[in-house]
Amino acid sequence: MGSDRQLFSGRFSDGASARSVEVHGEMRAHGIVFWPADAEVASAAGPDPWEWDYGTLTTSAGLHAQDLDVVVHHPDMPGATLFVEDRTFIRTLVAKAEHTSSSAWLWRFTKPALAILAVLLTGAGLFYILDLSPAKTLARMMPQEMRAQIGDSLFTSLTKDKYKTCSTTDGDAAVAVLYDRLKRDGDGVQSIRVIDWGLENAFALPGGQIVLTRGLLQGAESAEEVTGVLAHEIGHVVKLHPETGVVRAMGLTVAAQFIFAGGSETFGGIGTVLVALTFNRAAEREADDIGLKILKQSAVDPKPLAGFFTRMLKKHGFDGDKTLKKEKGETDSAFERRRKLQRGLAQSLEMFSTHPPSEERVKTINAAATYTPRPVLSDAQWKALKAICKS
C-alpha cells in the first residue's frame, strides 16, 4: 500500500509568529496530515501530527488544476497557514475538497451580486405590486407651510424675470368663476395663476398652487377645455402628486449619491427635482378620475378635455428651452444653468409629452359625458380670460 501514499512537503506557520517550518505530509482519505520535516528522524514521543479534514479546511483562493501553489487554512487553528508548492497536491485537493475549486470560488464570488440583485428586484416588485409609496406617506406628513414654501420656490425658479404673472380685473374674475364652479371643500387649492408663457400647458405645484399658461388659454377652443384641464390639475392637488414628486426626487438624489459614492455630478439641485416631478401614468389616471368627477358634479362638459389631449398628442414636442435667449449681462455659465433648469421644468411640466394621452384616456373621458352640461363662462368672460396677459 506504501506506493499509493500521496506525500507532500510544504511550509507551516502557526500564526503566533512569522516563523515558518518545513513540513512533510500525506493526503489521506479524509484529510491531510502533516508534521515537521525533522520529526521523521526524531524519536521522542510527543503530540500527534496535525490533521486537517477535507470538509473543513479552506484555501486562500479558488484552485485551478494548473495552479503552482496554495495556502491552506483550518478553522481550528486561526491564523495558521500551510503553504504547498505541488501541482499533484493541488489537483488532489480540488478533487477531495470541491469547495476549494475555482468553480466553487466563482459561485461564492458571484453570490453577493445575485443576493443584491434579488433584494433590488424583490424590493422593486413589492413596491410595484403592493403599490407602496413611502414618498406619498412622507408627502402627507409635510406641513402646509412647507408645501407652500416649496411651491413658491419652484414657481420662482420657473418664472424668474422671464414669465410674468398675468392679471386683469376681468381676467381674474373669469378665473374665479371657473374655480368657483369646480371648487370642493378641502380640495387644497390655494392659488390659480396664469403666466405669460407661450407653451401650451398647465401644472400643479406643491402647496395647492395651479399654474395655467397663456399658450393654454390661447390655444383652447372653448372655456370648457380650460375648465377640464383645471379640473385635472385640481385632481393632482387633491392627491398631493406634486408633493409626492418632490419627496421622490429627494429620494432619487440620495440614491444617486449612494450609488455613485458621492460623485458630485449627480447632485443636480432643483433641476433633478423637477425632472422627477413628472407624474407617472397612475398619477395621471388618478387626476383624470378626480377631474371627471369634479366636472360631473359641476355639470361641465368633459368632451373638450378629450379634444385638448388629442390636440396635445398631435402637436406637442418639447422645445421649451429652445426659445430661451441669453439675457444682457448674464454669464455663459449662468445662462447654461438657467437653460438646464428650464429644460428640467419643461420636462417635468410637460406631463402630456412624457406620458402622452392614450386612446384609452380619451375614450374614458368621452365615456364620462353622460350628463347634460351647462356652459361655464359667458362669451365676454371667455374673451376676458383669453386676454388676461394683454394688460
Next chain:
Amino acid sequence: MDQTMPPAVPEFGQRGSDTSSGEPVEVTWRGSPWSLTGLSFLNFFLSIITLGIYSFWGKTEVRKRIWSSVRINNEPLLYTGTGKELFLGFVIIFGVLLLPFILILLGLTFYLGENHWATITFQVLFYVIVFVLFGVAVYRARRYRLSRTNWRGIRGTLTGSPWRYAWTYIWTSILIIFTAGWILPYRTHALYQRMTNEQQFGSELFKYDGDVGDIYARFAGIFFGGLAIVGAAAWLVAWMVGLDFSMFSDPEKLAEIESNPAAATQFIWILAAVMFVYVFVLGLLQIVYFTSITNYITRHTTYSSARFDLNLGYGGMLWLFFTNILIVLGSLTILQPVAMARVSRYFVERLSVHGTVDVEGIVQNAAALGTTGEGLAEAFDIDGF
C-alpha cells in the same frame, strides 16, 4: 493505529528544520497583471446589474488577487478583507455624514432658496468638514488594509491616531498654496514619517530615518528646473507665433486685441499652447519628483534588521504611467484592476531588502480588527488599491 502514521512530534514552533530566526527577505511578483482581465469584466458586469453596489465585493476580489501575487520569500501575501466590511463601512459613513448633508441641503434649498446665506454657509461648512476628514480617511483606509494583509498568518496595523495624521495633512495642504508648493517636500517627509513610524507588521514597527534636507535637495532641482522649462517654453511658443509681449503692459494694445476677433483667437491659441506645455511639463515633473522621492524614502525605511531598497526608473515610471492611462481610458475604466496590478508588479520587481528579519521575534499584534472598512475613504473616493 494506522501503520502509515508518522512518528509523533513535539509542538510546532519549538522545533523545525529552519529555526534560525534571522531570515533574509526576498520580495517577488508572480503572474501576469493581464490575468485580471476576466475578473475585471465580470466585476464590471456584476456592478452594473446591481446598480454599483457589488463594486465593494469586486474590489475585494481584485485586492485578493493582487496581494497574492506579491511573494515574500516565495509565500504570498493574503488579503483577508471582505466585501461586506467595505460595504458596511460605506453605509455607516453614508448614513452619518452624506445622508444628513443631502437632506439638510435639499431642505434648505427648497425652504430658503439656493442662494440664501444659510444654504451657502451650510455647504461651505460641509466642505470644511470633508477637508478635515480627508486626512483621517487616508489614515484609516491604510490601517484597514494593513489589518487585512497577512503573511504567514501575521497581520499589519497602524498604531497612531488618525486625527494627528489629519492635522499634519490639513495644515501642510493649506500651506501648499501660500508657499507656491515649496512645502511639498516637508509635507511628503512629515506624512510618510508619521505613517511609517506608526506602521507595524506583527509586533514590530517600521522605522523611517530620512532627512528632510535630502528631500529638499532633490526637490529644488525639479522645482527650479520646472520653472525654467515652463518659462522657456512659454517664450519659445510666443516667439514662434510672433507675440508682442509689450501688449501686457499696454492697455491700448490689449483693447485692440479685444476688439479684433482674429487677434483674440490667436491669443487664445497661444494661451492654450502654453497651458498644454505647462500641464504636460508639470505632469512629467510630478512623475520625476514622485519617482525620486519614493526611492529615497523607501531606502530610508527599515524593519527589524532589514533595510528596504527601491530602484524605480524615470523612463519606466513614465512608460507605466502613460500605458496605464491608455489601458484605463481605452477600456472605459473596466481594466483598472490590470493597471493597478501593473503598478504593483513594477514596484515589487524593483524592491529589494538588505539584511535579515527576526521572524521568530515577530508575533501577532494585539490591535483589534474592527468590523468595517474604509467608509470615509470610500465616501471620498480615495483609492490607491
